[in-house]
Amino acid sequence: MKRLETVGIGEEVTTMSPIPKEKLCSRCKKKKLLSEFCVRGDSKDGLSYWCGDCRKKYHRAEERKEINRQASKKHHKTEKGKATQKRAAQKYHGTAKAKLKYRRKNLKNSYGLTLEQYDQMVEGQGGVCAICGEINVSGHRLLVDHDHKTDKVRGLLCYRCNFGMGFIDDENFVNRSKKYLKKT
Template sequence: MSDDSRLPAEKLCGRCQEVQPAGEFHRRARSRDGLQAFCKTCHRASKRQWRAENPERDRASSSALYQANREAILARHARWRQEHREQTREKNREWREKNRNRIPGYYLKHAYGITFDEYQTMLMAQEGKCAICREPCKVHSRLSVDHCHETQEIRGLLCLRCNSAIGLLNEDPSRLRAAADYLARSRR
């Protein structure tokens, strides 16, 4: 039934046995009155209980539904974020404040595939110093994770200057040697 005038004004919930306004029930075209048997509150409680009792089936069902509708879901989320920019920014800001100590770990895992503990182990192995210039890390900065851009293999931790220098010289050893020779010649 799609005609609202044919819906009853009120209905008895089959679960909580309370008479509720029709707006408190989900629609169901196959039922005689066009409404679900349980009110929305009871329906949510029933779904919650089923999920708690069947976590594997729920996970599989949710995953299958997401995979089948992935593009539409992502587009809907992007559209919502676009329409609610300020709300999104505020929520992100609140999350960052609450999880300040977790952020480096997320970035390291996403960008380089290492955990924050692995980064700390590398830092301790290098005695908190840059792998090239051996200068200690400044108080409010971190050493950069140096990696090969072709193989993604991590080479070590570098200070911003050394990491920038090898990046500007395209990570080319012959250019780096030529730069070192140039500097050595100019000091004579």
């Protein structure tokens, strides 16, 4: 490396700094000869940060990963690959983690509720149906009841009451039901 030094008044002399013969590879942390590093214009010393061996190992590993990715893509398009994917998906969807993820997503997308808000509603209702006051004995959790016109959440109901409310929300059905009951 060249360096300018001032020797006397107005005299500048170019001197050479001693050039190091070795450099530390930032990947393997070994000192190696400068000849083992590639040229790199944007580094301070004009050489690569990694030695040639480390660069080769890195690029070979990346190449292997890409080959595996491409092979995996090809495999997933075959009948055997599709069957493998299907089995893996079925296995995952049966897990508690997948069910919880689906439940959170469904509550959020359908009613704008988080699972925590749902749990607070259950606690607020004492764990019972808002209409009949019974614990949901059918084995199902309490269902979110909402006004279909405004999408506003009204409360939590057991399966039977929620099913009945679905009919009550339909005014035509209610009127037809009243007419039917009057006939009999």
